[in-house]
Amino acid sequence: MTDRKTQLAANLAQVENRIAAACLAAGRKREEVTLIVVTKTYPASDVRLLAELGVRHVAENRDQDAAPKAAACSDLPLTWHFVGQLQTNKVRSVVGYADLVQSVDRSRLVTALSKGAVQAGREVGCLVQVALDAEAGGRGERGGVAPAGIEELGDLIANAPGLRLDGLMTVAPLIGEYAGRQHAAFERLMVLSTDLRRAHPAATMVSAGMSADLEQAVAAGATHVRVGSAVLGVRPRLG
Numbered sequence: 001m002t003d004r005k006t007q008l009a010a011n012l013a014q015v016e017n018r019i020a021a022a023c024l025a026a027g028r029k030r031e032e033v034t035l036i037v038v039t040k041t042y043p044a045s046d047v048r049l050l051a052e053l054g055v056r057h058v059a060e061n062r063d064q065d066a067a068p069k070a071a072a073c074s075d076l077p078l079t080w081h082f083v084g085q086l087q088t089n090k091v092r093s094v095v096g097y098a099d100l101v102q103s104v105d106r107s108r109l110v111t112a113l114s115k116g117a118v119q120a121g122r123e124v125g126c127l128v129q130v131a132l133d134a135e136a137g138g139r140g141e142r143g144g145v146a147p148a149g150i151e152e153l154g155d156l157i158a159n160a161p162g163l164r165l166d167g168l169m170t171v172a173p174l175i176g177e178y179a180g181r182q183h184a185a186f187e188r189l190m191v192l193s194t195d196l197r198r199a200h201p202a203a204t205m206v207s208a209g210m211s212a213d214l215e216q217a218v219a220a221g222a223t224h225v226r227v228g229s230a231v232l233g234v235r236p237r238l239g
């Protein structure tokens with residue numbers, strides 16, 4: 001058994017190789033893709049080791065776990081992303097540490113985030129989470145707004161004090177027409193991103209791809225990949 005830092009370094013190197021190979025295959029520059037390490041269920045000590053190994057972006061999906069972890073790591077040069085389904089009663093806490101919220105999927109959440117960000121004196125970057133499997137007007141099983149709802153939500157974010165519209169995020173659907181077709185799903189997200197950027201040119205982030213499908217996301221044009229288990233190990237079921 002090697003120690004934890006050695007293990008994380010080896011995993012990170014493997015993920016880095018995968019991203020570099022995917023960029024090469026797609027004719028993209030490596031700098032066009034940012035790695036976000038999803039540290040959910042893993043301790044603050046791992047976040048610290050990752051920062052020592054050069055990681056600059058981390059993501060969490062539950063405020064109860066994320067808030068104490070972010071507090072324990074507040075001395076580190078990290079950008080914190082919130083990627084989980086977010087209840088409005090957690091917003092006040094989340095805007096205290098999250099630089100970006102990637103899971104914005106309803107107008108009530110925009111209102112709450114705006115109020116919280118203004119109260120905290122912070123600017124919070126927002127991504128509209130897109131549910132490619134949702135019916136128009138509905139939300140996805142794992143959160144997210146249907147493609148038809150992106151424009152309205154994007155405009156709302158762009159006009160909300162304390163918030164900045166940064167782009168789009170998705171999780172490849174497990175059901176519906178895109179089930180098992182990650183590349184098609186991510187290409188659809190790119191088209192939706194192009195549409196959004198017509199009205200909001202600065203909303204350039206496209207967050208897609210996880211441990212299992214980061215290659216497909218890079219091939220489609222993702223600017224950010226969110227990788228958890230390939231770096232930290234397989235999570236116990238509760239995460």
Ligand SMILES: *Cc1c(COP(=O)(O)O)cnc(C)c1O
Nearest residue numbers: 038061083210211226227228229
């Ligand atoms: C957990 C999680 C990830 C990372 O998933 P892995 O399969 O562990 O890489 C990415 N995005 C979101 C929204 C997550 O909740």
